Amino acid sequence: MARVLEYHLPSDCSIAQALDLQRELTKLLRARTAVSVTLHADAVRKIDAVGVQVLYAFLQALAERKSQLQWMAPSERLCNAVRLLGMQQLLNLS
Secondary structure, three states, X not given: OOEEEEEEOOOEEXXXXXXXXXXXXXXXXXXXXXXXXXXXXXXXXXEOHHHHHHHHHHHHHHHHOOXXXXXXXXXXXXXXXXXXXXXXXXXXXX
């Protein structure tokens, strides 16, 4: 049976919280049975380039494991940050 893991991104995904975010996402990567990860992103209120990089690295690591990422309700702040950095296609956010 395919396993979907879900994670709720915190409201602060900035450089101040990047290490904590990276640690939490790494825990998801260790769950080798997952074929899909859903990131609930509606609570994201603060995000910067470092936070976007952490999310991109997570997406890349999922791809290496042949797993997929699905976004659930990405906040306007998250979408704007990704757009400003020109990473919409890389993060599969439009």
